Amino acid sequence: xxxxxxxxxxxxxxxxxxxxxxxxxxxxxxxxxxxxxxxxxxxxxxxxxxxxxxxxxxxxxxxxxxxxxxxxxxxxxxxxxxxxxxxxxxxxxxxxxxxxxxxxxxxxxxxxxxxxxxxxxxxxxxxxxxxxxxxxxxxxxxxxxxxxxxxxxxxxxxxxxxxxxxxxxxxxxxxxxxxxxxxxxxxxxxxxxxxxxxxxxxxxxxxxxxxxxxxxxxxxxxxxxxxxxxxxxxxxxxxxxxxxxxxxxxxxxxxxxxxx
Amino acid sequence: xxxxxxxxxxxxxxxxxxxxxxxxxxxxxxxxxxxxxxxxxxxxxxxxxxxxxxxxxxxxxxxxxxxxxxxxxxxxxxxxxxxxxxxxxxxxxxxxxxxxxxxxxxxxxxxxxxxxxxxxxxxxxxxxxxxxxxxxxxxxxxxxxxxxxxxxxxxxxxxxxxxxxxxxxxxxxxxxxxxxxxxxxxxxxxxxxxxxxxxxxxxxxxxxxxxxxxxxxxxxxxxxxxxxxxxxxxxxxxxxxxxxxxxxxxxxxxxxxxxxxxxxxxxxxxxxxxxxxxxxxxxxxxxxxxxxxxxxxxxxxxxxxxxxxxxxxxxxxxxxxxxx
Numbered sequence: 171x172x173x174x175x176x177x178x179x180x181x182x183x184x185x186x187x188x189x190x191x192x193x194x195x196x197x198x199x200x201x202x203x204x205x206x207x208x209x210x211x212x213x214x215x216x217x218x219x220x221x222x223x224x225x226x227x228x229x230x231x232x233x234x235x236x237x238x239x240x241x242x243x244x245x246x247x248x249x250x251x252x253x254x255x256x257x258x259x260x261x262x263x264x265x266x267x268x269x270x271x272x273x274x275x276x277x278x279x280x281x282x283x284x285x286x287x288x289x290x291x292x293x294x295x296x297x298x299x300x301x302x303x304x305x306x307x308x309x310x311x312x313x314x315x316x317x318x319x320x321x322x323x324x325x326x327x328x329x330x331x332x333x334x335x336x337x338x339x340x341x342x343x344x345x346x347x348x349x350x351x352x353x354x355x356x357x358x359x360x361x362x363x364x365x366x367x368x369x370x371x372x373x374x375x376x377x378x379x380x381x382x383x384x385x386x387x388x389x390x391x392x393x394x395x396x397x398x399x400x401x402x403x404x405x406x407x408x409x410x411x412x413x414x415x416x417x418x419x420x421x422x423x424x425x426x427x428x429x430x
Numbered sequence: 431x432x433x434x435x436x437x438x439x440x441x442x443x444x445x446x447x448x449x450x451x452x453x454x455x456x457x458x459x460x461x462x463x464x465x466x467x468x469x470x471x472x473x474x475x476x477x478x479x480x481x482x483x484x485x486x487x488x489x490x491x492x493x494x495x496x497x498x499x500x501x502x503x504x505x506x507x508x509x510x511x512x513x514x515x516x517x518x519x520x521x522x523x524x525x526x527x528x529x530x531x532x533x534x535x536x537x538x539x540x541x542x543x544x545x546x547x548x549x550x551x552x553x554x555x556x557x558x559x560x561x562x563x564x565x566x567x568x569x570x571x572x573x574x575x576x577x578x579x580x581x582x583x584x585x586x587x588x589x590x591x592x593x594x595x596x597x598x599x600x601x602x603x604x605x606x607x608x609x610x611x612x613x614x615x616x617x618x619x620x621x622x623x624x625x626x627x628x629x630x631x632x633x634x635x636x637x638x639x640x641x642x643x644x645x646x647x648x649x650x651x652x653x654x655x656x657x658x659x660x661x662x663x664x665x666x667x668x669x670x671x672x673x674x675x676x677x678x679x680x681x682x683x684x685x686x687x688x689x690x691x692x693x694x695x696x697x698x699x700x701x702x703x704x705x706x707x708x709x710x711x712x713x714x715x716x717x718x719x720x721x722x723x724x725x726x727x728x729x730x731x732x733x734x735x736x737x738x739x740x741x742x743x744x745x746x747x748x749x750x751x752x753x754x
Contacts, residue, residue: 292577354737
């Protein structure tokens with residue numbers, strides 16, 4: 171793919187995700203549309219997969235090395251998780267919010283990092299490590315799970331049905347486990363590359379703050395029986411902190427993670 | 431007793447955890463340099479540590495006394511083992527990290543090709559040994575960006591070479607509990623000076639060094655070595671690759687700037703009547719991070735426990751039986 175074709179693909183993904191979101195929102199009134207929304211989102215997922223395959227063939231490595239590739243993998247896993255969730259649970263309520271979030275994440279590629287689209291740079295020495303793959307993949311799965319959880323929590327704020335609390339808890343648990351793995355694997359890597367496993371670098375600090383919010387949610391849910399909107403607000407706050415850990419730290423605060 | 435009880439309660443633990451999160455967020459924004467080393471933050475971490483130890487022992491003790499006997503559900507057992515492993519892991523990490531801040535050392539060591547440094551002179555070690563840098567070199571990508579930094583090292587015990595290893599970024603050297611990481615690098619410029627009747631002398635100048643001359647009021651400033659000089663770009667090197675090496679220098683007389691130049695190696699430059707200099711070559715030096723950390727095994731075990739713990743919890747049942 172040439173840079174302009176790759177850009178076209180990103181635009182296509184963006185349009186399909188936003189169309190999917192619109193379909194899910196409209197599907198609350200006109201039931202047939204949410205079926206169309208599912209297929210629009212699936213088409214977006216396929217385009218997203220093609221864009222990832224193209225990145226792999228362009229760079230010869232997994233698409234995990236900069237902010238653009240991270241976002242592309244992040245939206246792919248999030249939509250994949252959502253569609254699986256929809257198929258398994260038969261629940262389409264969160265589709266609109268989740269697909270809108272994915273649309274906005276894809277839009278952030280176009281708005282914030284257009285210079286990366288279609289181009290690859292060789293890895294700098296610090297990134298040439300097998301730890302890169304496991305550290306970033308676990309982070310992406312964690313981010314995806316938290317995004318799905320936030321979408322569910324936003325919908326549940328206004329109308330909750332029995333079983334909602336438990337599915338939210340399960341998804342947050344999985345995301346929390348992945349974030350824990352990512353932080354520990356990142357620390358192992360940092361020890362190998364810089365000789366320091368923890369430096370209170372902005373990315374580390376904000377990832378820890380995000381981790382703490384979800385840890386508090388898990389304790390309150392399990393041990394104090396927290397259910398309902400207070401618990402959901404914590405999940406949404408955790409998601410906002412996660413977004414800040416990704417965008418805020420990359421764009422506002424300098425640090426060791428300034429690769430994007 | 432009441433104090434002990436509230437110190438070990440989960441509510442206290444959650445409040446402490448929230449405080450650590452809020453303090454980290456605020457502290458890293460306002461005082462990123464020193465907040466995390468300040469005593470209030472350390473106190474908070476210490477309280478959290480004590481609380482976690484007590485709370486984990488209490489909660490898991492209760493579980494294994496009561497629940498495990500009634501229910502033989504292996505998934506529940508796995509989950510509880512996972513929870514203990516996760517909390518123990520975090521406790522190990524906190525204890526190991528404080529061991530580092532008490533007993534660990536980390537220094538930046540600049541070392542030139544061919545030089546030998548006694549390690550016991552830069553940080554405390556159990557057994558003295560020396561480190562010699564044989565060679566430092568950089569490998570480049572096609573686009574001129576650095577692909578890897580290499581340092582060929584020798585560990586010397588007395589006159590004997592105990593170990594030879596090439597380190598690079600991500601692949602440090604470990605010897606007798608001391609770790610050496612490729613961290614940074616730089617160049618010294620070798621300058622040949624001919625002033626007056628004496629035989630020429632050779633100096634090693636760091637970027638920014640001044641070289642005075644005896645029989646003239648003029649001074650040379652070795653401003654910067656640029657490996658890939660581009661007249662359009664000025665002081666900014668095109669790449670780190672030595673494709674067009676130049677030394678940027680300036681000449682002063684009584685602190686008045688007389689001129690600036692970009693000289694290649696091996697070219698005689700006249701400074702004044704009878705005073706010549708010649709930049710001969712750039713001598714690379716490497717900067718290594720040298721570290722001892724007695725807490726590292728504990729932190730590593732903690733990391734392993736944490737990862738094992740979260741994986742076990744994922745396999746366990748996610749809800750209690752009474753829940754819908």
